[in-house]
Amino acid sequence: MDEMLTRALLHGYRQVVRPGLFRARGGDAEKIHEDMIRALGIAGGLPGAVLGAGSSVMGTGKGVELAGISFPGRVGVAAGLDKNGLAARAWAGLGFGFAELGTVTAQAQPGNPKPRVFRAKQSDAVINRMGFNNEGAAALASRLDGWGVRRGNAALGIPLGMSLGKTKVTPLEGAVEDYLRSLRLLADKADYIAINISSPNTPGLRSLQDGDALRELTRALVAEAKVLNPSNPVPIFVKVAPDLTWDALYEVIGTCELAGVAGLIATNTTLDRKGLKGDDVRLADEAGGLSGAPLTVRSRAMVARIVQHSSLPVMGAGGIMTPADAQAMFDAGASLVQVYTGFIYNGPALVRGINTLPHN
Template structure:
């Protein structure tokens, strides 16, 4: 075993046997409160000093860069939307070895999200069920936070590219969704290296209908056109995030619309409404509303990434069920240019980031 491999195993063991049990017991086991505490702690730390426990330097070992949609990503593994909704910990992600971070999902106006409790760990299944409902402080608050840190598109003020995921405000009627997304885009486009259009969360009523036919065409055409208005010479790339529950036929329609509208890439996938991946005592969560993430999504997300890569020339960010470096490699083999972590990071910590970076 090399010293690098030993360090990776040590980080994983330390997180799984010491850090994670302590986190999962804290706050009476309330998953959402624990998550909020973690994000706030990372926010207070700011730029995580890389020498601390060797985490930063270790996690970036052998990291390889890649060019996607005109963006130079210093590493191929990033933070998925939902992990840092308000950008509170945005200054910390580079120091943990991530090559990019997608902040949000943020909406035009701040909102509290769905009633609590709304986050449930499926430990045996290595998953999470959530029905958060885009709880966030709003696009203006995120813009002001990033402004305070001097973030501008392309300047790498926080060390890595930043994507920003945009969603629809819950109280905004579906017929006004386009203007709602445009409001957020106008506030944040000059701070984002790319924007992700989230039309696939299952936790905002009616949102997934925006993946359908004319509604999708109107939305993505308007957003891409607005990026040209905002910066005619170098518009911010637009990515679209899709649901894993789409049929192949529906996915093909989405892809055709995105290509026609000038979308620069896809993100596959969001959480699933399916519950067949729950095992053991976790089956009691089958009746909880919300989206399921983590290991139960591994195969489906990879299948969708492969289909997108084989069907179009659009680059794909693979997200969903990446719990091990082998899962990430399978995503890359399926055609993903980049991968993102959420649930895998919760369960396995920085060692997973390091392990994926070591894939080269």
């Protein structure tokens, strides 16, 4: 029964909704995404009964306790899907157990010139070079304030992570202060903070994954979280790139453990272009990060390595296109999973399918 309903949802989305969605707005992937977020923003504002009904159809799975947070389900919205939190009230109703809003930066910024999102349909993948277009951390904070969101109060039904990045015009030497500004604006609303140092689309950002820079950044953020709430500091997660060598990954793990980071998120998008198939190969030269099916194996391998080398909990992201991919990510040791590209290609059925996995 569970499986039949998930299959029907998947079929409906892939055969009916998706073709229309992908063709709408002249096929402009970013405009369609904005329409979807706007529509979900409206749906999320409808009376609670509608969302309640939604989540009973979508199931939630068994939930998990992690870093002092109670997650009602193990599949979350990956960062970038709802950068400004416009649809934050809708995610619980779609069956998500948490949502990572952002990435936001200390200053609002427009991101890179368009076009900056490219669908690689034959490969079940996306290339994006958005460049942290967002309204800024203060705008997200005030939007969430308006909905009564406070850390731990589950005002929108699920825990909310908030992903922080560096403002493009801030030089790398000012990165720590830039992240601290965003942290101060959001720490009393976020159930966890994700430090995004792994987007390929802000020049130099990934160098913050290196030795001293990462040490300084993680220590400063963990210390500030304690200053802001000495008895119960907001947990800080670090999101890593799939392109790190194993040695670089081990160094990141060691630095994060010493700094008191609560966990890792693996992974962001890749610069690699392996996995592009057929006509999509023509997109290989587009600058940006590749997500979706080409990432599945690499992201899972990163999660497995982290789990072998550390006791830090891991959220697994990258190429989770099917419930079986999520199961494999859990089997590799991920405590939670996040989806972005799989949700675009397969819709809410993916969330439901993960929530109703036999062992979930």
